[in-house]
Amino acid sequence: MSRHVVVIGGGVAGMECAGRLGMMGHRVTLIEKDAKTGGHAALWYQLFPDRRPAREVIDYLNESGTAGDVTVFTGTVVKSVTRGGNCLAVETNGPGSLNADAVIIATGFDLFDAGKKEEYGHGIYENVITSAELEEMFHNGKVLTVSGKSPERVGIIHCVGSRDEKVGNFHCSKVCCVTAVKQAIEIRELMPDTQVFCFYMDMRMFGPYYEELYRESQEKWNVSYVRGRVSEASETIGGRLVIKVEDTLAGRPLRMELDMLVLMTGMEPSAAGSQLARNSGLIAGANGFLAGNDHHYGTNESPLKGVFYAGSCVAPMNITDSLSHARAAVLGVSEYLSKLSQ
Amino acid sequence: MKSFGYTISKGRVIDYDANDHRLENLVLAAEPTLALCIACGCCAATCTAAQHTGFSLRRINVSLRRGETDIIRQEISGCMLCGKCTILCPRGVSTRNIVFTVRKHLSLLDNNAV
Numbered sequence: 257m258s259r260h261v262v263v264i265g266g267g268v269a270g271m272e273c274a275g276r277l278g279m280m281g282h283r284v285t286l287i288e289k290d291a292k293t294g295g296h297a298a299l300w301y302q303l304f305p306d307r308r309p310a311r312e313v314i315d316y317l318n319e320s321g322t323a324g325d326v327t328v329f330t331g332t333v334v335k336s337v338t339r340g341g342n343c344l345a346v347e348t349n350g351p352g353s354l355n356a357d358a359v360i361i362a363t364g365f366d367l368f369d370a371g372k373k374e375e376y377g378h379g380i381y382e383n384v385i386t387s388a389e390l391e392e393m394f395h396n397g398k399v400l401t402v403s404g405k406s407p408e409r410v411g412i413i414h415c416v417g418s419r420d421e422k423v424g425n426f427h428c429s430k431v432c433c434v435t436a437v438k439q440a441i442e443i444r445e446l447m448p449d450t451q452v453f454c455f456y457m458d459m460r461m462f463g464p465y466y467e468e469l470y471r472e473s474q475e476k477w478n479v480s481y482v483r484g485r486v487s488e489a490s491e492t493i494g495g496r497l498v499i500k501v502e503d504t505l506a507g508r509p510l511r512m513e514l515d516m517l518v519l520m521t522g523m524e525p526s527a528a529g530s531q532l533a534r535n536s537g538l539i540a541g542a543n544g545f546l547a548g549n550d551h552h553y554g555t556n557e558s559p560l561k562g563v564f565y566a567g568s569c570v571a572p573m574n575i576t577d578s579l580s581h582a583r584a585a586v587l588g589v590s591e592y593l594s595k596l597s598q
Numbered sequence: 599m600k601s602f603g604y605t606i607s608k609g610r611v612i613d614y615d616a617n618d619h620r621l622e623n624l625v626l627a628a629e630p631t632l633a634l635c636i637a638c639g640c641c642a643a644t645c646t647a648a649q650h651t652g653f654s655l656r657r658i659n660v661s662l663r664r665g666e667t668d669i670i671r672q673e674i675s676g677c678m679l680c681g682k683c684t685i686l687c688p689r690g691v692s693t694r695n696i697v698f699t700v701r702k703h704l705s706l707l708d709n710n711a712v
Contacts, residue, residue: 459636471689474633478626480663483637503612505637505660510612 258282259357259593262346264334264532267295268575269567270362271317272582273589278324280590285354286321287346288330289528293318295364297575301394304431304438304574305465313575333528336535337361337563342596344562357596358589361538361546361558362566362582363529368417368425368521375488376413376519383407383497384489384517386416387435394439399446399516403495406447407515411499412436413486414456418522427543429522430572433459434466436520437473444477453480453512455501463574482510489517523572536560546570556585564588617665620712624703625662629696634689635659641683641693647676655683655693658700667704674700 259282263273266288274286292298294317300310321328332350337359339345346354370378370386377384382402385393393399401407414436418429433456440452459481461467473479484501492498496513503510525544533539533546538558541547546569548555555571556564566585567578626632641655642648653676661669674697683693706712 471634475630478633481636503660503664506612506657506664506666508610508612510614510664512614 259596260285260355261358261360261589261593262287262344262354262356263360263362263566264337264346265295265362265364265526265529265567265569266290266293266328266330267362267364267567267578268297268313268317269364269569269578269582269585270295270360271321272579273360273362273566273586274326274328275317275320275323276583276586277589278321278326280586281324282593284324284326285356286326286328287332287334287348287350288328289333291331293321293328293330296367296388299388299391301391302438302442304434305463305469307438307442334532336532337560338536339560339562342562357562358592359563360566360582360585360589361529361532361563361569362585363526363532363569365523365568365572366526368423368429368524370416370519370521372423373416373420373519376416376486376517377489377491377497378519381489381491381497381517383515384519386519386521387432387439388521390439390518394442394446397446399443401515405515407450409451409453409512409514410440410443410516410518411486411497411512411514412440412452412454412518412520414454414520415485416519416521417524419457425522425524425543427522427545427572428460430460430462431574432520432522434461434463434469436518437461437466437470437479439518440479441469441473441477444473444479451480452477453482453514455482455484455486455499457483457485463576484510523568526569529569536563538563543571545572556581556588562592564592612664612666614664618667619665621667621670621700621703621707622662622665624707624712625696625699628699628703629692631689631691632659632662632696635663635691636689638688640686640688641691644682644686645677646680646682647678651676653677655697659691659696662696662700667707670700671704671708674704 335347344356484504486501549557564585566582647653681694
């Protein structure tokens with residue numbers, strides 16, 4: 257029996273849910289708050305660990321998403337989801353209230369606002385950029401300082417907005433370490449004379465072929481790694497950046513000049529998703545991400561019957577894991593709907 | 599001049615830009631596996647010399663990468679070249695050859711032969 261499922265969030269997880277549910281014969285409404293679907297992945301140039309164009313994943317999702325009866329609303333914010341009997345009411349600021357048999361929340365994450373770590377100088381020094389801004393430069397095929405020069409030396413700071421009590425984030429965002437390695441290689445490939453230094457606390461190469469990419473960055477691209485959290489960046493009279501870091505492996509403080517500093521901004525629960533959760537009586541965990549009914553076997557299930565979670569709204573995830581989590585959410589919806597029919 | 603017993607102590611900061619990176623570059627060129635070190639310390643843990651002295655190959659590697667030549671000059675003679683570290687290294691760093699190469703190039707540098 258065909259049912260109506262509303263998917264909230266048009267990033268990779270939401271698009272995968274919509275596509276799969278459509279293929280199963282359900283009527284699907286996908287609601288995205290931004291002007292376009294594709295989420296953060298659509299802004300990325302290449303993906304780790306194999307450096308395929310991010311575009312390919314978006315193309316796959318667009319293709320599978322149009323196979324079934326899927327209606328997409330962009331520029332639309334969902335205010336709340338409430339339950340009445342077996343029906344769920346989805347309140348939006350666009351098409352008004354939608355009735356759904358099941359709902360998937362796939363509101364994803366927001367990138368940490370790097371300006372909050374004022375000591376790194378984002379928004380103060382022009383050559384301090386974020387990992388997302390560097391992806392934009394890769395799209396344009398050029399990584400240049402604001403004065404239009406190729407940087408001789410680039411520093412990459414890991415864990416910006418992650419593992420940092422001072423900004424209220426205890427959690428690890430997981431994907432920034434391997435993003436740093438990927439971007440370091442891309443910089444070296446684009447500009448063979450540029451030195452790249454990564455400043456890390458731990459190298460968390462959790463996924464398949466991540467450790468291999470890390471090794472490749474050392475073996476083939478001579479990327480240097482300094483273990484220690486940068487305490488501050490400042491600017492020289494000549495306009496270069498100076499960073500201070502404790503080189504914890506040498507056991508001494510280290511000072512170094514750079515032409516460009518890239519901040520690996522971490523993941524925070526999406527503000528819009530958190531607002532929706534509060535309005536709908538859903539529960540966030542201590543880290544702010546949405547808490548499923550069981551940490552091991554119920555991360556897709558919300559306390560509200562018929563409402564499911566998909567992707568990085570429950571925890572920082574890479575694209576591969578977001579897609580798997582999305583398919584698991586679709587399975588949960590499918591089981592729920594078949595019970596409704598009985 | 600009268601001495602009052604005051605001295606200016608050398609700063610502890612690793613001044614990366616002021617440091618001499620010639621030894622690093624020479625060793626990297628001769629033994630590229632140096633770049634693969636992840637500073638796990640396995641080499642120093644198995645090291646017989648390290649059980650009795652302050653010698654640490656992990657510190658030698660880090661000092662090399664930072665251009666801290668003085669530390670290397672002071673410490674490199676502590677290795678007995680037994681090669682246990684090379685057998686253990688999980689990244690395949692040719693540690694024993696790094697010691698050889700450091701000694702060779704350090705003496706060339708110190709004799710202005712490079």
